[in-house]
Each structure stands twice: as C-alpha cells, then as structure tokens.
Amino acid sequence: MRQRVMIAIALSGEPQLLIADEPTTALDVTVQAQILALLAELKRERGLALVLITHDPGVVAGIADRVSVMRDGRIVETGAVGAIFRSPREPYTRKLLREARGPHLPADAPHSSPPAPAAPGAPPAxxxxxxxxxxxxxxxxxxxxxxxxxxxxxxxxxxxxxxxxxxxxxxxxxxxxxxxxxxxxxxxxxxxxxxxxxxxxxxxxxxxxxxxxxxxxxxxxxxxxxxxxxxxxxxxxxxxxxxxxxxxxxxxxxxxxxxxxxxxxxxxxxxxxxxxxxxxxxxxxxxxxxxxxxxLLACDEPLSALDVSTxxxxxxxxxxxxxASPMCLLFVSHNVALVQRLCERVLVLYLGRMMELAPAAALYSRPLHPYTRELLAAVPVPDPDIQPARLERAGRGEPPSPLTPPSGCVYRTRCPHAAAVCRERIPTWEKLPDGHYVACHRWRELG
Ligand code: SF4
Missing domain, CATH: 3.40.50.300 (P-loop containing nucleotide triphosphate hydrolases)
Incomplete structure (x- = not known):
C-alpha cells in the first residue's frame, strides 16, 4: 500500500520520466508482482519513460526494454533486454543471470545434500x-x-x-x-x-x-x-x-x-x-x-537485505x-524460490494458519493449495519471453487484517476458487500418502 502511495505521489505532477530505485526490494513476491504490474501498465498506457534500478534480473525481465549492467560504478554491458538475457557477453552479466536463474529451475540441484532419512519410528528432533x-x-x-x-x-x-x-x-x-x-x-x-x-x-x-x-x-x-x-x-x-x-x-x-x-x-x-x-x-x-x-539453526529472513550475489x-x-555438521534448519523467507535451494520440506503459512506442507520438490512441481500456486506464480523469472505474461496474470489481492480474519478458510477472500463451503468451515489438515499436507476443501477437484 505504501509503495502504491509513493507511486501516486510521484505521478501527481504528471512526469514524463519515473525513476524507480529498488521499488520492490524486501516486498513479498505477491506485492512485488502487483507493483511491477502497475509500473508496466503506467509505462504502457501513459507512455511513461521508466528508469528501474534493481538487483534482481527477474524484475528487469518483466518490464524493461533495455538494460545496463553496472559493476563498481561502471556500465559493463548495455543493450536490449532480450538480446542480453539470451546471450550475455560479459562474464559478470553471465554470473548475475546464472545466479538469478538458479532458484527457478525445477531440475536445479539443491545446495545441500538431504540428510540420511531418519530411521523408521525414530522420534522427531x-x-x-x-x-x-x-x-x-x-x-x-x-x-x-x-x-x-x-x-x-x-x-x-x-x-x-x-x-x-x-x-x-x-x-x-x-x-x-x-x-x-x-x-x-x-x-x-x-x-x-x-x-x-x-x-x-x-x-x-x-x-x-x-x-x-x-x-x-x-x-x-x-x-x-x-x-x-x-x-x-x-x-x-x-x-x-x-x-x-x-x-x-x-x-x-x-x-x-x-x-x-x-x-x-x-x-x-x-x-x-x-x-x-x-x-x-x-x-x-x-x-x-x-x-x-x-x-537447530533458525534463520529468520537472512537473505532479504542482501543482493542476489551475496x-x-x-x-x-x-x-x-x-x-559439515548436520543440524536442523528452520529457514524463514518471503522468497519462495530461494527456499527450495536449501530445504527438504516447505511449509506455507497464510494469516497464521498452515496452508500446505510438502517435500520441496513436490511443492514446487505440484502445488496443491491455491495460495501456494499464487506465491509461485508471483516469483519473477529472469526470462523476458515469459515474465511479462506472468506479471499480467499476477494476483491482485492482499491479506485481510489479522484482527478480523475471514470465517472458514482464511484465504477465501483472495481465492479464485472459493465456494460456499469455504466460508462456512475451516478446511481440515489432510495428509496424503506422499508426505504432502494441505488445508483446502477443494484441492482434489482443482487437481
Ligand atoms: S478452501 Fe476454498 S477458499 Fe480456501 S483455498 Fe480451498 S478453494 Fe480456496
């Protein structure tokens, strides 16, 4: 909301050029997608020139026509986004794109080997x-x-x-x-x-x-x-x-x-x-x-203040x-793409309630909960051939106040599949045979 207000203030003088300096850093992926979709719409409909400063190539891929890659105060490469993203010339650009693409590739190798499976019947840590x-x-x-x-x-x-x-x-x-x-x-x-x-x-x-x-x-x-x-x-x-x-x-x-x-x-x-x-x-x-x-090491958004390389x-x-030393890890992040690099399983929370819990590979390849799908669809992909269309499809809703959560399924006010039952009953936490858990009345019919 605050970022929208800032954009409205910036537009009040009907400028011809808008400079957006890291406008979505530290925002949730869903809010980020909405802000970027808004900027893309302004650029398209008002003919606004836009200078977008960002550390995230996925953000560039969604709305920019041209890109300049900077390092140590110097422009190292500049050109059309499509050309540079498809065949970057500079090693630094290649490194940036490789790092940005890593988390989005389904077949990407995780950063850490999973631990040996716990012995059957072993008590949880x-x-x-x-x-x-x-x-x-x-x-x-x-x-x-x-x-x-x-x-x-x-x-x-x-x-x-x-x-x-x-x-x-x-x-x-x-x-x-x-x-x-x-x-x-x-x-x-x-x-x-x-x-x-x-x-x-x-x-x-x-x-x-x-x-x-x-x-x-x-x-x-x-x-x-x-x-x-x-x-x-x-x-x-x-x-x-x-x-x-x-x-x-x-x-x-x-x-x-x-x-x-x-x-x-x-x-x-x-x-x-x-x-x-x-x-x-x-x-x-x-x-x-x-x-x-x-x-046990709990990491509370340890990456959100850092640039992509860091x-x-x-x-x-x-x-x-x-x-080096096997330990439990609780890794909290608003960036769903980063989590799969490190974690064996992923828990999705919304308004304080569990929506879905699954092995990382299953969650990213076959998300069952509509909210998980919304989160994954909002992750910016550093590919100018598909990211503009992903931005257009980005969800438009925001979470309601936790002081007055909706009855039944707390996600229903944003869910495109909400039905009468979703208003009346809180979904049960269902366990599937493959270790997947989901809380949605309609996950079976939604496929
Ligand atoms: S229970 Fe209903 S509102 Fe909630 S996620 Fe499922 S379909 Fe959507």
Whole structure:
C-alpha cells in the first residue's frame, strides 16, 4: 500500500520520466508482482519513460526494454533486454543471470545434500503440537486492546538434520513461528518439544542450557550486531554465556575457527560492524550462531537485505555448514524460490494458519493449495519471453487484517476458487500418502 502511495505521489505532477530505485526490494513476491504490474501498465498506457534500478534480473525481465549492467560504478554491458538475457557477453552479466536463474529451475540441484532419512519410528528432533500465539495490541484513538491471532494451531515434526523452509507473505506468522520454537514469546496454546523435552514450563536454568542447541540468525545483518562491539567480541558472545570454563586460548581458537568456518579471515576480529559489507555482517551473525555448534539453526529472513550475489554466497555457506555438521534448519523467507535451494520440506503459512506442507520438490512441481500456486506464480523469472505474461496474470489481492480474519478458510477472500463451503468451515489438515499436507476443501477437484 505504501509503495502504491509513493507511486501516486510521484505521478501527481504528471512526469514524463519515473525513476524507480529498488521499488520492490524486501516486498513479498505477491506485492512485488502487483507493483511491477502497475509500473508496466503506467509505462504502457501513459507512455511513461521508466528508469528501474534493481538487483534482481527477474524484475528487469518483466518490464524493461533495455538494460545496463553496472559493476563498481561502471556500465559493463548495455543493450536490449532480450538480446542480453539470451546471450550475455560479459562474464559478470553471465554470473548475475546464472545466479538469478538458479532458484527457478525445477531440475536445479539443491545446495545441500538431504540428510540420511531418519530411521523408521525414530522420534522427531522438534515437534510442534497445536501451537497458537496471540498478540495483544492497542487499537484506535481510545487505545482499546485487541487480540491478534499471529499463529493458529500449527502442528509439525522435524527429523534430526532436516531443513524446513517456512514461506508466506509479511504477517503470515513465519517469524512468530521461529520465536515460538525458541521460546522467545509465550504460547497461547499448544506445546513445543525439543529432543523429547517439552520446552514450555521448563525452569529458566534448564531452558538456558538448552538454548546453546537452538540458535538464530536475524534478518537485518547490520541491526543484529552491536555497533559498539568488535567482530571478535560479537562472535564470542555466546561463549561468555555457555562456555565460561573456556581458557583464553580455547576461547580465541573457537572464535578464529567460527570466523574461518563462515569464510572470514581472523584479521576481521578487530573490526566493527560499520566497517563490513552486508554479506560480511551476515557471515558474522552466522559465525555467532554456529560457535556453539547448535543442533537447530533458525534463520529468520537472512537473505532479504542482501543482493542476489551475496544471497547466493550465504545460501552456499548455509548448505556447506549443514554438510559439515548436520543440524536442523528452520529457514524463514518471503522468497519462495530461494527456499527450495536449501530445504527438504516447505511449509506455507497464510494469516497464521498452515496452508500446505510438502517435500520441496513436490511443492514446487505440484502445488496443491491455491495460495501456494499464487506465491509461485508471483516469483519473477529472469526470462523476458515469459515474465511479462506472468506479471499480467499476477494476483491482485492482499491479506485481510489479522484482527478480523475471514470465517472458514482464511484465504477465501483472495481465492479464485472459493465456494460456499469455504466460508462456512475451516478446511481440515489432510495428509496424503506422499508426505504432502494441505488445508483446502477443494484441492482434489482443482487437481
Ligand atoms: S478452501 Fe476454498 S477458499 Fe480456501 S483455498 Fe480451498 S478453494 Fe480456496
């Protein structure tokens, strides 16, 4: 909505040229598709000249006629979008396109090898049973309190060493799910069980020692690092809490090993966050999370503030870390295309409810839920032959307020297949023989 308002303000003077500087960065794929469709329409119908600045070749493919590729302040290649995307001359352009295309290719090899399947009957590492979270928020001029259902009846299991991607638009409950697992907020209902122990109600000391197994990487690589601390101090921070008996030598060795594990030199130890790039800051955050060798790593939108090349590097790094030390991964992202690179299974959330859960390959090749289909259709594809048509077909709806969720199926106000039953009953969470789960009254008839 805010981006639409900005576009309306920019158009109020009836300009002939509109400069859009990363207009969709950090937006959900569905909102991104709507903004890009709007820009394409303005360009077409008003004859508006548009300069679109973006790090995403898929965005370029949808609306631009010509493209200039820049590196280190220089234009390295320029020309018609079709020609450059089909046969780029410069190695840098080829690299950008290869990285951008990677996540969209169905046959693309995942970044990490799946873990060995859990033995039949083996207990799950993580279990969520009927987890619900409510937020109390102030509302209106009179400050009346209201309850917001951030997460409703989420149940799932994670095998040891498994990576689960969690996708959905802003406000769907992805980050709340991570915080519920890590016991960073109180549950309204349900329970979280880690390695056979229910985490709710554990004494503070027991929870504290369990926390060394459960670590998190945050979304904002700069904001999540204390600007007054050096890189070495930041990475060592968990040791101060969980490994107080370390000798100074063991302490220093652990920091150096953690930095090396994420591809950072020991010489960065004395630097401060403001002296680092976004990718380096995110590596520092990963080193801090990995220094205790956790058994579960929760990644809360770790790539959304990074450019395509840096996203690729961080994805590769996370894949390597999983291979080096098998651990569970909860990988939250609004970018559904990126998740399949890393995760064995993917959970789709909408307005705090589970819509679909499936092995990644099945979800991307045969999505059953209309919302999953909408998400996948909105991913920009760096192919100028098909992306303009995909933009035109992009869904136009936005999620309703979580304060007043629709009755029945919460997706029904946007769903093109909604029927009377969808208004009356909440869909049941059905399990299919191939490990696919879906919550939709009509998934069978929709094929
Ligand atoms: S239950 Fe109905 S409204 Fe919900 S996704 Fe299925 S068809 Fe659409």
């Amino acid at each position: 993580l279990e969520l049973a009927g987890v619900s979270v409510r937020y109390t928020i102030g509302r209106g001029w009179l400050g009346r309190r209201a309850k917001l259902a951030a997460l409703s009846e989420v149940s799932l299991e994670l095998a040891r060493g498994e990576a689960l991607g969690v996708v959905g638009e802003s406000g769907c409950g992805k980050s709340t799910l991570v915080r519920a697992v890590l016991q960073l907020l109180p549950l309204h209902a349900g329970r979280v069980v880690w390695m056979g122990r229910a985490l709710g109600g554990l004494p503070r000391s027991a929870l504290r020692s369990l926390r060394r197994d459960l670590q998190i990487i945050f979304q904002d690589p700069f904001g999540s690092l204390d600007p007054r601390m050096t890189v070495g101090e930041i990475v060592a921070e968990p040791l101060e809490v969980h490994a107080r008996d370390f000798t100074p030598a063991a302490h220093a060795a652990a920091v150096a090993a953690a930095l090396s594990q994420v591809g950072l030199g020991a010489e960065l130890s004395s630097r401060y966050p403001h002296e680092l790039s976004g990718g380096q800051c995110q590596r520092v955050g990963i080193a801090r999370a990995m220094i205790l060798r956790p058994q 996203q690729e590097q961080i994805l590769t790094l996370l894949g390597e870390l999983r291979r």
